[in-house]
Amino acid sequence: MTQVTIIGGGVAGLCVAQNLLNRGAEVTVYDKGGAPGPHACSWWAGGMLAPHCEGESAEEPVIRLGQEAADWWDFHTGAVTRNGSLVISPTRDEADLRRFARRTSQFKEVNGAEIAALEPDLEGRFSKGLYFETEAHLAPRQALASLREKLIQAGVNFITEEADPKAHATNGLTVDCRGFTAKDTLEDLRGVKGEMLILSCPDVTLSRPIRLLHPRIPLYIVPRGDGIFMLGATQIEATASKHVTARSLLELLSAAYALNPAFGEAEILETGVDNRPAFPDNLPRIRRDGNLIQANGLFRHGFLLAPALARMVAEAIFDNATPEVMDETAA
Numbered sequence: 001m002t003q004v005t006i007i008g009g010g011v012a013g014l015c016v017a018q019n020l021l022n023r024g025a026e027v028t029v030y031d032k033g034g035a036p037g038p039h040a041c042s043w044w045a046g047g048m049l050a051p052h053c054e055g056e057s058a059e060e061p062v063i064r065l066g067q068e069a070a071d072w073w074d075f076h077t078g079a080v081t082r083n084g085s086l087v088i089s090p091t092r093d094e095a096d097l098r099r100f101a102r103r104t105s106q107f108k109e110v111n112g113a114e115i116a117a118l119e120p121d122l123e124g125r126f127s128k129g130l131y132f133e134t135e136a137h138l139a140p141r142q143a144l145a146s147l148r149e150k151l152i153q154a155g156v157n158f159i160t161e162e163a164d165p166k167a168h169a170t171n172g173l174t175v176d177c178r179g180f181t182a183k184d185t186l187e188d189l190r191g192v193k194g195e196m197l198i199l200s201c202p203d204v205t206l207s208r209p210i211r212l213l214h215p216r217i218p219l220y221i222v223p224r225g226d227g228i229f230m231l232g233a234t235q236i237e238a239t240a241s242k243h244v245t246a247r248s249l250l251e252l253l254s255a256a257y258a259l260n261p262a263f264g265e266a267e268i269l270e271t272g273v274d275n276r277p278a279f280p281d282n283l284p285r286i287r288r289d290g291n292l293i294q295a296n297g298l299f300r301h302g303f304l305l306a307p308a309l310a311r312m313v314a315e316a317i318f319d320n321a322t323p324e325v326m327d328e329t330a331a
Helices: 011-022 060-066 069-077 090-105 111-119 141-155 165-167 178-185 246-259 261-265 302-318
Strands: 003-007 027-031 085-088 108-113 127-132 135-137 158-160 172-178 190-201 210-212 219-225 228-232 266-279 285-289 291-298
Touching: 003 011, 003 228, 011 027, 011 141, 011 172, 011 291, 011 302, 027 141, 060 302, 069 135, 069 141, 085 111, 090 127, 090 190, 108 111, 111 127, 111 158, 135 141, 141 158, 141 172, 165 291, 172 210, 178 190, 178 291, 190 246, 210 246, 219 246, 246 261, 285 302, 291 302
Parallel strands: 003 027, 003 172, 027 158, 085 210, 172 291
Antiparallel strands: 085 127, 108 127, 190 228, 190 266, 210 219, 219 228, 285 291
């Protein structure tokens, strides 16, 4: 039986563990933070499985590889909601909506009545939109907890200790999935700061992620159920700050108010910041140096691209394949 050590228990590490387990490996996961929590970048994710929407700004591999995500997460966690994605804009910003449409595909143009049929709480507020019917979303924290528990039940050993990937690689096959922490050995890895809010607003009901194209700060809002919503949008090259800035907070809330004024009465339950690992082209990379494999660079597409990244790690180990994101540069 192939024995593999994984360093890092975030979204990448857990997906790699599951795919290696599927191929018959004996897997041990080291994560000094323990179970997924606020210490993990993936804890603060939006959970949008929206590969076609991402085509507005992402490279082609994100669109194509991201189409594996919804089925993968649904099969392994059952936590996926398949209600599509809705992109809208205020009337004055419809040029932004047209630009979004030119850069994406697999959508249906919808008018005000059709928007209201999809989301009654947006009735009368928007006259045009784009509906990406095949897209999906999940609640990241529930999905991570479910996947980790499934791995434990299947015999994966989780060890709450700090581990040195290179040291472990001297004794056997090791996969480094530490995200931005791997900056100590991946010199071209950078951090991209993301800020988010979690609101409670029982007066608003939404059934799918909404992207509001806004001139200053495009907003995405993802329903978590029971009147809870996650708001996100910011993308800032990494700074030392671990806190949401006042400007970002004001702009996020302002955009939410533009979506529906009822958000003006929402309660802010949490604010959060993550440092998303990215390579210069914002695409993931798999690098191998002997027994050490480094799988990293998911950028802001963690839940969307982790299943494909994990599949390719398994192919590299068991099939001696060279996946498209394999970088043969020594780690």
